[in-house]
Amino acid sequence: MIFASVLLINLARLLVSADSSTEAINYVCVELERAYPDKLHYPGDAAYEKEQLRYWSIYNTNTRPACTFQPTLAEEVSVAVKLIAKETVPFAIKSGGHNHNSFSAIKDGVLIALGNMNTVQNLGNGSAIVGPGNRWIDVYSKLQEDGLVVVGGRMSDVGVGGLLLGGGLSFLSFEHGLAADNVLEYEVVLADGNIVRASQYSRSDLFYALKGGCNQFGIVTEFKLKTYSIDLVWGGIVTYSIELQEDLFKAFENLRLARNSKVSLTPYLVRTTNSSVFTAIIFYNGPDPGNVFDEFLSIKSIARDLRTRTYPEYVENFSVGSEINNYGWILRSESTGASLDLYETTFNLWKNLTDPLVHESSTQWSLAYQLIPKSVSQGPKADAYALLDEDLIWLIISSGYGNSNDRQDEIEAGRQLGYKIEEAEADSKSKTRYRPLFLNDAWEDQQVFQSWSSYKDLKKTKEKYDPLNIWGRTGGFKL
Numbered sequence: 001m002i003f004a005s006v007l008l009i010n011l012a013r014l015l016v017s018a019d020s021s022t023e024a025i026n027y028v029c030v031e032l033e034r035a036y037p038d039k040l041h042y043p044g045d046a047a048y049e050k051e052q053l054r055y056w057s058i059y060n061t062n063t064r065p066a067c068t069f070q071p072t073l074a075e076e077v078s079v080a081v082k083l084i085a086k087e088t089v090p091f092a093i094k095s096g097g098h099n100h101n102s103f104s105a106i107k108d109g110v111l112i113a114l115g116n117m118n119t120v121q122n123l124g125n126g127s128a129i130v131g132p133g134n135r136w137i138d139v140y141s142k143l144q145e146d147g148l149v150v151v152g153g154r155m156s157d158v159g160v161g162g163l164l165l166g167g168g169l170s171f172l173s174f175e176h177g178l179a180a181d182n183v184l185e186y187e188v189v190l191a192d193g194n195i196v197r198a199s200q201y202s203r204s205d206l207f208y209a210l211k212g213g214c215n216q217f218g219i220v221t222e223f224k225l226k227t228y229s230i231d232l233v234w235g236g237i238v239t240y241s242i243e244l245q246e247d248l249f250k251a252f253e254n255l256r257l258a259r260n261s262k263v264s265l266t267p268y269l270v271r272t273t274n275s276s277v278f279t280a281i282i283f284y285n286g287p288d289p290g291n292v293f294d295e296f297l298s299i300k301s302i303a304r305d306l307r308t309r310t311y312p313e314y315v316e317n318f319s320v321g322s323e324i325n326n327y328g329w330i331l332r333s334e335s336t337g338a339s340l341d342l343y344e345t346t347f348n349l350w351k352n353l354t355d356p357l358v359h360e361s362s363t364q365w366s367l368a369y370q371l372i373p374k375s376v377s378q379g380p381k382a383d384a385y386a387l388l389d390e391d392l393i394w395l396i397i398s399s400g401y402g403n404s405n406d407r408q409d410e411i412e413a414g415r416q417l418g419y420k421i422e423e424a425e426a427d428s429k430s431k432t433r434y435r436p437l438f439l440n441d442a443w444e445d446q447q448v449f450q451s452w453s454s455y456k457d458l459k460k461t462k463e464k465y466d467p468l469n470i471w472g473r474t475g476g477f478k479l
Contacts, residue, residue, distance in 0.1 A: 024087040028110055029067035031083055036076060039116075041068045051113050055097040055105065059328040059407070063102060065092070065111035072116045074187055074195050074221035080112055081219065082193035085470045092475055093215055095132050096159015100329040100398075101444045103215075103475030104162065114161060117221060122146050127184055130223045132161030140312040149230040149311050151182040156316045164223060166440035167212040167385055169370060169394075171283040171315075174261045176228065177378040178385065180211035187222035191470035195221075209461040212384030212452075214439060215476045217465050233314050235264075235283040236305040242269060242276040244299060249343040251295040256338055256371055256391065262286055265296070267369045269347070271358045282306065283314070327362075327400045328407055332414045333442040334421045335451070338371065338391040339430035346395060346421050353417045362402025363410070370394040370438070385436050386453045394438040395421065414443065439477060448477045455479075 033040040041048035048068045055061045071077045084091050090109035097104055105111070117131040120142040128150060130139055137156035143149055151170045153163045168179025176182055185199040186207065198207040209217050240248060252267055264283040270276070280296055287308045297304075305317075336342050347367070354365040372394055377387035397417055399410045425431050437451045449455050462479045472478060 021089075022108070024089050025066045025109060028080075028083045028087050028089050032067070032069050032080060032110075035079060036069070036071070039070045039072070039076065041070070042066075051094075051111070051115070054094075054113075054115065057100050057327070057329045059404075060097065060099075060102055060105040063105035063107050065106045066108050068111045068113055070113050070116050074189055077112065077114075077189045077219055077221055078193045078195055080110070081189050081191065081470070084110060084473075085191060085193070085468070088473075090473050093161075093219055094159075095161030096135055096157070096163075098155075098158045099162055099475075100331045101475065103444070105475070112219070114219075114221075115159075119222070122148060122227065123224075126227055128225050128227050130160055130225055132159070132164075132220055132223065134160045136160065136163070137312060137316055140315055143227065144230075144310055144312050147229055148227040150225040150227055151176045151179045152225075153179070154315065155318050157319050160223065161220060163440060165210060165212070165214050165220060167383065167438065168440060169372075169438075171233075171264045172228070172285065173376050174264055174373060175285065175375070176226075177376055178212075178383060180383050181378045182226040183211065183223055184226060185224035186210050186220050188218035188220050190218045191466040191468065199224075205457075205461045206465055208381065208454075209384060209458055211382070212439060213449075213458055213461075213479075215474060216458075216462055216471045216479055218471070230285070230311050232287040232308050233283065233285055233311050234287055234289050234306070234308045235281075235314060236307055236317065238280045238282060238296065238304040238306065239302045240278040240280070240299060241302060242271075242278045245269070245278055245347055246344070247299050248278055248280070248296070249340060249347070251299065252343065252369070252371075253338075253340045254295055255293075256373065258292075259373070259375070260292060261375050263289075263292060265293075265371070268366060269350070269368070270364065270366045271351075271354055272364045273358055277302065281318070327402055328404065330399045330401075330407075330410045330414050331441050331443060332397040332418050333438045333440075333446065333448075334395040334397065334418050334425075335432075335435035335437055336393045336395060336421065336425040337428060337430040337432040338373075338393050339428070342393070342425065342428055342430055343369065345424045345428070349417060349420045349424065350397070353413060353420070357399075357409075357413055363406060364400045366396070366398045368396040368398070370396065380453075384452060384454045384458060387436070388432075388434050390432055390434075392432060392435070394441070396438075396441045397421075398441075411443070415445070418446075442477070444477075446477075449479055 092106035094104040115133040117133040119131040136153040262285040372392040
């Protein structure tokens, strides 16, 4: 009887807690609607439903908030944060919706969708103001009018905010570092609702933490980015039979050793039920690469599209389909040394694991080798990654599924492959001194911050700027 009574009491507490939570969420939604009636939307509203379609993964599309708030000013974000903090309400922050985890989606809470904060302004002094709600193609197209570019995403329809706060890789990273390294200043709404600016001259600890620290320090409402002059660029995609991987990896390794900072090349291997291909994503910052890629181009290809064009035209060629595409996506990041033996080892592990998995027409697996040469490091205090003066490979293990019943199997398979790759790297003669995981591509169960040498500093900054852990109520990797 006593045990049964305890169960009934605990159940009653849960129900009261659920009712209280729902009441608090409804209160925040109503207050935001009262203050900004044209920016707060409920299920069934056209703006709400359109926002739900602006996710890359269908899993997030099906995760529905109680209401969606679409601010245009930092002051409006501040009002929302104060309400959410006071009422202990769960919430999510969304820029472009490309995150493969559920970090930018929330079930029954409040979604703060930043898509209308889409300013792009060339300041004319080597910098530009860019809003977090932009897609990268819009940023590049606007700045191209002045012959300028910023260091940003490689996929045209990825959002600005999430990529920059996760560190961000660019076709220009070999020359200019991570995308986050090129942020000069952040406008940030803190956990108490205050709006501040962070730069190397003011709140430098927060400035440093935001360069990779994701959404655990505040909501960034404006980025001030370095701009660079840019001419025409050259490159595109070349597709090969996956059976030629040995020759292609040799060419990739020789390109790494050539140390050409104007080059970017990413081997991207894809398997479906019907095909297995080795795709090379090739970029050269200039109209003519000369003989830089001759070794790759001498290998027999299935198809190739290599041209000279503007930077926006080049990037527009790469789209991940940020609008709903009826696929769910699982990504996992692994960090290894750069060497021919590790390329082959990781390839064989991936191939052997996916052999029995690529059996459904709705399933696909891929493995990408993202070269991070030592030129990407801007110094140990440039960003939260604190990259060393050595080459790395940031692997992306990804799988797409059309049948939701496959989701858990895909997650577990990716996890097991990750463990095997970590073991192989540890046993390799080419292992690195430091293997930070790449946050933008990591899966939610990975200990990303714990893999960084800056972890303790980030925790101190988190405690300073968010002592009540307000950002702990939203998605994202936790400190």
